Amino acid sequence: MQTGGLLKDLTVAETVEYTARLFAVSRPVAEVLERAGITAIAGRRVGKCSGGEQQRLRFAMALIPDPELLILDEPTQGMDVEGRRGFWTAIREDAARGRTVIFATHYLEEADAYADRIVLISKGQIVADGTAAEVKGLASGRTIRATLPGADETALRAIPGVDGVEVRGDTVLIRCGDSDTVARQLLTQTPARDLEITSRGLEDAFITLTGDGAAGPSDRNQAAT
């Protein structure tokens, strides 16, 4: 998928039909329009479609030969919020049916929200590979917040994987890499309650992992099914 590559004077459905006729075996036009979420605008001229609609049309065209793998390079560049959301809903629904989709993106929230697996590449090297939560955990760790009256700060620091402890009255804030182990320990070995585990954003992780913010568009995010 790329920008351009569409004829303004064809309608959405005609463009898909055109593409379908070029392949020996193809999915039905109606089905593909439905999957891309553009059935409602099938009769509209391509020239009158928004960027998001055009991108969903390109997605529909890509679905025609029923590929097992779809590679999307910056698929939502220049789209508004609504267009992006509609686009990703269509992609997710399609991926849920068993297709593998790989996409590269600048929008890290997008990777966070829609990718099952994220690979961060910095200067040609893979610096992280895992689910969004794993990647975020790798870089910046998570923060566990719990209510623990009379917390023993030194004992908490001794738990493996803990990077820092802060006691604020009855509340403790624990920064750690492996929050699962720490949480298990807290819940089983101490009277801690009201546990809250939060991770820092993917963007923080990206900056930490790639060394500097100027790494540029070197992230590659995969959404695998």
Added chain:
Amino acid sequence: MTAQTALAAALDRQPPPAGGFSPAIVRLEVRRLLRNRRTMILALILPVLFFWGFGLNKSYVHERAGHGNVSAVEMISIALYGAVAATATCGAMVSIERVAGWSRQLRVTPLSPAAYVVIKMLTSLVLAAGSVAAVFLVGALTHKVSMPAGLWVITGLCVWIGSLLFAAFGLFAGYLLPSENVAQVLSLVLTLCSFVGGLFIPFSQFSPDLQDFARFTPLYGLSQLVHDPLTGGTVQWSWIVNLAVWLAIFVTGAVWSLRRDTARV
């Protein structure tokens, strides 16, 4: 799915029959064409107006020419002008497709370039048929054109098929020139060729020098050939040579510019 079954599935993919050509695509291309107002004016409305305005005056209607009257000669001339305008503009539409990135898009599909050229040729023939039919219809409805019934069919078909010469020219120009210039270059070339080819002013009225020059221009041979069934002269080899040489030039040019464009990606 294991890697092996995935590979088998990938190898299973059949290339489309006829290189991706199908009548349905021609239908879609024609529908696109009908939406293009400029093309419709140039190929359908303008020839009709020309013929209505210049081809039906009293002296033309009463003057005999071969098996019919001069209005019949004019009708064939203007129909040829309209038909070549139609095929040339159709061919040149590839320049818009290049700019839009559509040609690049098509290159990632199994469509073969040859099949695409055939699609474009047939599409332009549909529009050319409309153009010829429109001019002939005006001739028939006004009852001012006199020509034996069989000649209406024969000359109509000759003009129609002959107009393919300029489909090749349109493709050549469309792949070669930037799209903002194509329309201007095309109408200039068309008008000049039609003029020196004797489509607007009868060839016999040219000065001897202009006649000598005109014999080497692209529409001369075709024009003489399509008028011949009506005017009834002997077919001259120079007409056929003229048509064959220009056809070879345009087709070679179209193939060359298409290859050049494809190489660039």
